[in-house]
Amino acid sequence: MTNFPISRRMASRLMGTACALALLPITAAAQDKPVIGVSVADQRSLFYIAAVDGMRAAAEKAGYELNVQSASNNSRQQIDQINNLLVQQIGALIFISQGSTAAAAGVRAANDAGVPVVAVDQRPESGDGQLDTFIATDSVGAARELCTWLFDQIGNEGKIAVLQGVLGSTAEQQRSQGCNEAIEATPGIEVVATQAANWDENEAYRATQNILTSQPDIKAIFAQSDAMSLGAAKAARQAGRDDLISVGIDGFPTQLAAIREGLTQATMAQIPYRMGEMAVADAIRIMTGEGGDIPAEQYQDAVLITSENVGEFKPSDFYGPAADKM
Template identity: 35%
Template sequence: MKKMKHLFFVVIAMLVLSACSMNSSVEQNDAADEGTKEGAVKVGFSISTLNNPFFVTLSEGAKAVSEENGVELVIVDAQDDASKQASDVEDLIQQGIDLLLINPVDSSAVGSAVESANAAGIPVITVDRSADSGEVISHIASDNVAGGKLAGEYLLELAGEGAKVAMLEGVPGSSAARDRGAGFLEAVEGKVDLVSSQTANFNRSEGLSVMENMLQAHPDIEAVFAQNDEMALGAIEAISAAGKDIIVIGFDATDDAVKKVEEGVMAATVAQKPEEIGKIAVETAIKYLNGESVEEFVPVDLELVTKQ
């Protein structure tokens, strides 16, 4: 009988210890899961193109802040293709991102991608270029209208009223191209002779070929405003090959462009601070995911870079 009682107490003790062990294991697993949830912030970033130094610098700024804050940042390159960007966004949604940063190829076409993220319950922040449709919680960019106006005012100062002027436009449909062009025209309309305005898609090689065509049609062009530095640098190649001395103003203040300004080859470029835009974009994403309120538009300072 005593042996039976002893065996009974041993079994009870073993059951109690086993239950405690299981509870402890469950608690540890719950704590681990909770820690994983708290640290597993995943942000997708669809960039219009990484074949442009401006957006490479912008992405580097975004990466730096992500690494500092333990954010998993997934960057995809749309390669200046609106259809690819839409497909990239669908892939990011399937990967379970918590928030989408998007730098649109085309501000109108990107609406469907933004709406796909909206339907999946994923908040969206636009970067540098806006979206014409879909729900966006914040837009991070420089004031492109103000930047275009800044360029126009300086061109007018250098070339004078009545000068024959050309403009190289960016990707049709992008907010940056629309806004920079609008600001420039606001500054010079009725004061200069705008002999030609054509798209070169924010691309250096296209800037070269379009400028060559412009010079053939209008050999008396005195000044050029290019809506980004890549097109401006292409235009400079065409102008140099033609043996002409023409005022060229760009936009973005990329390293190559600033060097040309310092050399006196390029008159000016509007500094848009891409690294800062990338940093602020991720900082804004983190704030929102932490439950903090964010501004609908977060402007990034502009400045005109000249040799002086």
């Protein structure tokens, strides 16, 4: 059985963005700086909460004001909020879209107003709008690495199940692609059940109960989020299947705790706090005319965390200072 601990090179690379932000110059008096508008799908998801926390920290450090609006997962509300932000003549828009409708309308409205757009996590795919940059986790790479690790744990053969997020979402598509690439490279793996559980722990619990009834000999479950991994693991434990391996993607504090106690086995930890910092840093560079070399896409590596290395990390390494208090 091969282990895949995080390399110190990767850890150093993950810290690079945060260190670079400290060098961001302040070139104007605070009262002369434009407000940065932030439109986020919701402020219930821990990922989005951490991303906004990172944005606030970076803006405060650089002396900029943020106007943060949460759409509570309502597309119509998000479109209205973006229009209101644009009326207030914001200098840039940081956008985490709720869905394709809000994405298309929001980006187009910002483009029409001449306001640069920095998208985070969810790529606005529809419409003809233009982004200045897109910051997100490399979900394809994360899922491929996690599934490769998972398959190794079961000897690269056997039956598995897959729990998907919201079908059609950027993350669901990319995580499906990444794991499928690992499956294609491992002929001994057979996917015998695939079910959408919409990122939700309770839905994943019920889905896993059904899967274990119809496919009692599965060896593992690849869940596309930590919440679904937790739901699957709890259903497996309730069914007396403590041998079932359950993995997810996020790096939530609850998942790190579950790995420590042996309930779940692995996660790919994202870095939303630092992605929020990056979004503000890029917005400032664009507004001050220094963003010409910002890449159109900025995919961030996730970190494989297992029982082998979970003791090396704290939740705040990924989700910001507040995460250690959860």
